[in-house]
């Protein structure tokens with residue numbers, strides 16, 4: 001039985017923030033397990049020229065680097081993405097020239113590392129396909145920017161952020177995802193807690209658990225009429241929350257349903273994946289709509305939360321309603337409505353495939369933790 005109101009909106013959105021910090025020295029955070037750590041670097045701000053001009057940024061990764069997330073954060077109206085991303089021991093994850101070939105110059109569906117550009121900030125997780133090869137070595141990214149609405153080349157200031165996962169966590173090791181759920185004090189916190197519990201059960205299958213988990217009272221923007229315009233305003237409050245991946249609870253996402261058969265969006269993630277850290281950034285968060293539901297039917301909220309977390313950690317849909325290209329994983333059948341990342345979200349969360357779990361566990365959001 002499908003829940004009519006559990007349609008997932010995927011993502012979208014416009015940005016509001018431009019970052020301009022200078023390049024920092026690399027910093028490493030000990031993740032609590034020998035040989036495994038996550039390193040965050042600010043690679044500085046680059047000015048990408050108009051008229052289709054590009055700007056390249058280089059970086060080096062240590063030999064034990066297993067995965068990295070690269071974020072290009074920019075201004076509200078600009079959409080900046082990797083026109084090419086090459087380096088390391090394998091084939092280029094994002095080959096030069098893909099934008100000229102692609103049907104949609106903001107989405108490389110057939111890149112070895114599929115990516116979707118978003119106004120405000122675009123993040124790419126490498127690798128996000130079925131490979132366990134390392135990523136150590138020298139890298140360069142070629143950045144191109146277009147207007148978020150028209151798609152015309154535009155000049156933009158882009159701050160470049162890198163998070164590197166070093167070392168290998170055994171498949172049976174537990175990983176911690178710091179989660180901050182920010183909800184109005186008047187919201188139904190019992191319903192919210194049930195949703196978190198449902199999502200936690202899904203992620204426990206991947207040996208990932210929410211830790212620390214904060215459910216905090218937060219009075220912010222309550223209605224997201226327009227994803228591009230409103231989500232960055234919602235996410236801006238992340239700078240005032242405890243550290244972690246913020247989930248902002250709102251009353252509504254998108255226009256009100258026109259009738260009982262009209263599906264409403266219950267969730268939206270900042271990206272695939274979303275930025276790692278960068279609190280308050282225009283794509284730094286997940287929105288979850290605490291809309292009324294029919295109590296005689298299962299509540300889809302937990303499944304939606306689990307699904308949006310999947311996006312934010314790097315998972316694409318296994319299938320799309322229009323049949324457009326989807327994730328590069330070999331064990332996610334397009335028509336499998338029982339998968340968590342099917343475009344239509346059931347009230348009961350779908351399962352994760354082994355390759356999806358591998359991708360999730362490469363997210364620099366996750367750090368080792370003790371077994372439960």
Ligand SMILES: [Zn+2]
Nearest residue numbers: 008009010343
């Ligand atoms: Zn989705």
